[in-house]
Amino acid sequence: MTTIDSLSDMTPVARTVEISELPIPPYCGTTLPAIDYDAHPAYGGMLPKPTFRERLYALNVFLRTFAFVTIRRIVDYDNMPLLTKEADFSGLNAKTALRYILMYARIRASRAIGTLTGARRPAKPANLALLNRIKSDGIVCLNLKSDEIDKIRSVTNPGFAKLDERRAGIPPEKRKFDDNVYWCTRSADPEAFAAVENIFKRYGIMEAASAYLGRPAGVKHINAQINDQDLAFWKRVFPDTQLPDPWGSYLHIDATYGMLKCAIYVHDIGPDGGPFCYVRGSQNAKIGWFEGMVRRTNDFSGFSGRRPDARKKFMALPEFLRKKADFGGDLQDNSPDVAPLREGHFAATSSYGNCVLFDGNGMHRGGMVNKGERRCLFILLAEI
Numbered sequence: 001m002t003t004i005d006s007l008s009d010m011t012p013v014a015r016t017v018e019i020s021e022l023p024i025p026p027y028c029g030t031t032l033p034a035i036d037y038d039a040h041p042a043y044g045g046m047l048p049k050p051t052f053r054e055r056l057y058a059l060n061v062f063l064r065t066f067a068f069v070t071i072r073r074i075v076d077y078d079n080m081p082l083l084t085k086e087a088d089f090s091g092l093n094a095k096t097a098l099r100y101i102l103m104y105a106r107i108r109a110s111r112a113i114g115t116l117t118g119a120r121r122p123a124k125p126a127n128l129a130l131l132n133r134i135k136s137d138g139i140v141c142l143n144l145k146s147d148e149i150d151k152i153r154s155v156t157n158p159g160f161a162k163l164d165e166r167r168a169g170i171p172p173e174k175r176k177f178d179d180n181v182y183w184c185t186r187s188a189d190p191e192a193f194a195a196v197e198n199i200f201k202r203y204g205i206m207e208a209a210s211a212y213l214g215r216p217a218g219v220k221h222i223n224a225q226i227n228d229q230d231l232a233f234w235k236r237v238f239p240d241t242q243l244p245d246p247w248g249s250y251l252h253i254d255a256t257y258g259m260l261k262c263a264i265y266v267h268d269i270g271p272d273g274g275p276f277c278y279v280r281g282s283q284n285a286k287i288g289w290f291e292g293m294v295r296r297t298n299d300f301s302g303f304s305g306r307r308p309d310a311r312k313k314f315m316a317l318p319e320f321l322r323k324k325a326d327f328g329g330d331l332q333d334n335s336p337d338v339a340p341l342r343e344g345h346f347a348a349t350s351s352y353g354n355c356v357l358f359d360g361n362g363m364h365r366g367g368m369v370n371k372g373e374r375r376c377l378f379i380l381l382a383e384i
């Protein structure tokens, strides 16, 4: 580990922060892995050729979802407040739709004015080392002090308690991903936001995120998440086949745009405890605008699923549209693309830090618990 001091001539000044050196080389590829779906044993190798009708249906769904993803980008959805996760959200109806539209209009207008007047600009980084590391590696592991972790633990205890209660009411085999997540809100959990924001400001994390994203940034969401060995979503990748699970299972890029994320471990996490994993430097792999949209469209449309029905729909798409953001499960171990991924694959166990800042545009995965339970906070940093 190395200790990197904050720069004394920069304002604001961040507290000295320990940044762990990563023990592996960066990803040497320049793109995401290419997958030959025609030759894949769970796709072209076993599925019947799609009919004209199936091709038409798949293309229709794809185009409609592509339009949806485009609108999300145009309205900058990922950098807007998410009313559905607020404590007072009453369901999607005409009233809430109007509230959304007015809120978006107000925020876009105020951002436009801020851009014109120069008031809307990224923060000056308080710690250049932190910014440079996230730019080069896409992931930074920091060590928060034990009193800071204690504070985070105490302010998020009510959230984890609610999560425990909810999970206790659902048999493990019936729990879905969202059943294991509690969304803190500013109205219901103000102490959680205050504690995280204080710590982020102290270490210059907020400013580094803003400078990295090139826009103002703050804490948009805090999620308390519990994963355990019963939630084996990365196993039995192709449930209708005898194919072994590939090494790359669950490796993905995020479907979101324009945000940084941070995982805070509230207890020690070892190799079997589901640590966050990242392919070092893979956020710099070249993904064109159209390719990025195609990958996200397939994830949103459900075509990235791996049950037979989803695979059939996916294979009914023209070949140039067969790309996923959640691609890892389709990556065969004998592919030449796997070696560079394995080489740059880093498991951020507690030995490297308890606060992991990362860019979700790089290849990553986490929460794959082999033994016990992982309790972790996920923080989304975006323009708010």
Ligand SMILES: [Fe+2]
Pocket: 252, 253, 254, 360, 364
């Ligand atoms: Fe992700």
